[in-house]
Amino acid sequence: MTFKSHLDGSKHRFTPEVSMQIQHGIGADIIFAFDELTTLMNSRAYQEESLARTQRWAERCVIEHQRLTAARPDKPKQALYGVVQGAQHEDLRRKAARDLAALDFDGFGLGGAIEKENLGTICTWVNEELPVDKPRHLLGIGEPEDLFEGVEHGCDTFDCVTPSRVARSSRVYSPDGRFNLNVAASTRDFRPISDECDCYTCANYTRAYLRHLFKANEMLAATLCTIHNEHFFVSLVDAMRDSINAGQFAEFKTEYLGRYLAGA
Ligand SMILES: [Zn+2]
DSSP states (O other): OEEEOTTTOOEEEOOHHHHHHHHHHTTOSEEEOOOOOOOTTSOHHHHHHHHHHHHHHHHHHHHHHHHHHHHOTTSOOOEEEEEEOOTTOHHHHHHHHHHHHTSOOSEEEEOSOOOGGGHHHHHHHHHHHSOTTSOEEEETOOSHHHHHHHHHTTOOEEEOSHHHHHHHTTEEEETTEEEESSSGGGTTOOSOSOTTOOSHHHHHOOHHHHHHHHHTTOHHHHHHHHHHHHHHHHHHHHHHHHHHHTTOHHHHHHHHHHHHHHHO
16 A cells, blocks of 8 residues: 655555564554555445455465564564454454454454444444454544443453543543633632542642643643543543442443533
8 A cells, every 4th residue: 555645745655564564663562454444435345345455464464473573582472463344334344353363363453434323333243253362452442431332342452542632732531521621710720630530640730730831832731631631541441340340330331421421
C-alpha cells in the first residue's frame, strides 16, 4: 500500500513485512498485523475484497514476525495480534475471526467500522469465534460507556487516543462525567479535578491552577490533564476487574454509568 506523506508529499510504500520490521524495531510489546481499515461507506463487495486482502496480509505478517523473532532470540518476547475487520456484517466478522484464529497469533484486535450502538453485538459475534485462551483487544475505544460495553461482551484490553487528545483541549473525566476545566467557574476553584482521584495531578494541583496554565498556553496543562485522564481510565478498568471477580459487574455498571452519564 502506498501512502503520500502529509508533511512533504513524498510517497511511502508499506507492506506487511515493512510493518513488522518497524514494530519489531521500536520494541513494541504488542504488534498488530498490517490490516486494511474500511469505512461504513464501503460496499459489501468492497468489504469482502478488503477482508481477503487483510487475511493475506495477516499470513505474511505471521511469517515475517516469526522470521524476525528467530533472528534475535535474546530479545524480550513481542506478541503479535491479528486484527478482525468486517465492518457491521455478521458473516464477515465471524469468518474473519475464524480465519485469523487459524493462524499463529498471540491475541486478537477487534477493529474497524462500527456504529456505537452496535459495538456490543459485534464484540459478541467476534468473541464467540475467537479462542478463549487468547486475549481480545478492542482497538480505539475510549469512553467509559464503551469500555463497559466491550468488557460485558468479552473484550480484555483497550487503547485509545481520547484521554490525551481531550486533555489537550482542557477536558477531564470524573465519576460525575467529563467537563471542561478552562471555564470561568474554575478561576477560583481550589479543588482538585476530582477529590476521589489519587493521581499525581489531583494530589498536587487545583482546577484554578490548571485553568491558569491553559490560559497561559503552558504545555504543562495538557501534560497534567493527560496524567489525570489516563489514571482515570486505568482506575476504571481496575474497578471493573474487581467487580467481575466479586460477581458484581452488572450492578457496578448500572451504578457507575448512572452517575457518570447523569453528570456528563
Ligand atoms: Zn486525578
